Amino acid sequence: MKAIAEQEGTIQITMTSEEVATLVDLCYAAAASDLIPRRRDSQLRVNRFLDDVQCNLFEGAQQFWQQRGRSTAA
Structure with a gap:
């Protein structure tokens, strides 16, 4: 994982697929x-964040774990 401070109040984070999952x-x-x-x-803050996670990261995380499961089953 790598974090880079950008403009004030913003950080860009680069993560592997496993880290995202x-x-x-x-x-x-x-x-x-x-x-x-x-x-x-x-609760509102957490729900907003979970909505962002759901919209932006969930599908990729789900694919990662499915691929990981297939590779360990083989």
Whole structure:
């Protein structure tokens, strides 16, 4: 993983497919966790982030784990 600071408040992150797939898994596990505050603002922030993850990363992560499963089954 590599992170590069861009313009103020923005960071560009480059990740391998495995890192992205792991990030997606961790996001969904964290969202189901009791450790996230139940305050409305916290829940809205988490839900917005999960929506972004779902729209931008989920499909690629799912493909990675499917390919990994096929290669370990062979």
